[in-house]
Amino acid sequence: MFVKYQGTNKVPFPVDGSCDWWLKDYLLSQAGDFDDREIKRSLSVKRKQIKREIDGYFPSKPFPDRLSKPCDQRLIDIINFLCTRIKSQPAFSYSQTRREVRELLTNVGLPVDEALIDDFIVCICILFHKSKFILPYGSKGECEFYIEPRPPEVIERDGRQYAILSPHGSFKVNAIADVAHPSNGLRVSFPLIDTTIQTDDYVDDALVKVDEHNMRHIDLKSDLQFSRSRQKPLGPVDVS
Secondary structure, three states: OOOOEEOOOOEEOOOOOEOOOOHHHHHHHHHOOOOHHHHHHHHOOOHHHHHHHHHHOOOOOOOOOEOOOOOOHHHHHHHHHHOOOOOOOOOEOHHHHHHHHHHHHHHOOOOOOHHHHHHHHHHHHHHHOOOEEEOHHHOEEEEEEEEEEOOOEEEEEOOEEEEEOOOOEEEEEEEEEEEOOOOOOEEEEEEEEEEEEEOOOOEOHHHEEEOOOOOEEEOOOOOEEEOOOOOOOEEEOOOO
């Protein structure tokens, strides 16, 4: 960044207004990954206003390498907040996974039924669930099958707005690892499989639980089973 330090006491150099050419676009991109509530809680304004503030610190030209006004505490606060989130792309996108399943069926001589490809993907996600892996230098991790919730449905009644939350959403798989470090370990999570497959047609009612706050959620922490003998194929393991 453009705040530089010298020596072991980290005494700041005078800030001369120079910055790396990618900084403006990076900050604007990072701001787009936070919702209004997160930004307002930390920076007291909404995302649209933060983007305007960022624009105001740079000249209106592509890839500026200098600030257009002095670096102040407000800009440092914005940068510190926006850099708390590391963005990464999933290892397997939904379209890529569908393509590879289709190729797999073709290669083994099975008919390609487009309607069943999503079933295969859900089964793959289940197989990844709780799978463990080993990283270099002794670090270990585990895959997590989870549901990305859909946005709440907002309704208006008697002049007031209410948000209706659903336990349903889209299936995803994350990889979670404890990265070893000589002084202090670090837990990181990154997307492994991304899908837009909605849970409504798959999740058996037996997996829908109610917590202590009377909120419904789908329990994916138990042992799971995919069976077409059920009306909805994804449910707990049948021990009968």
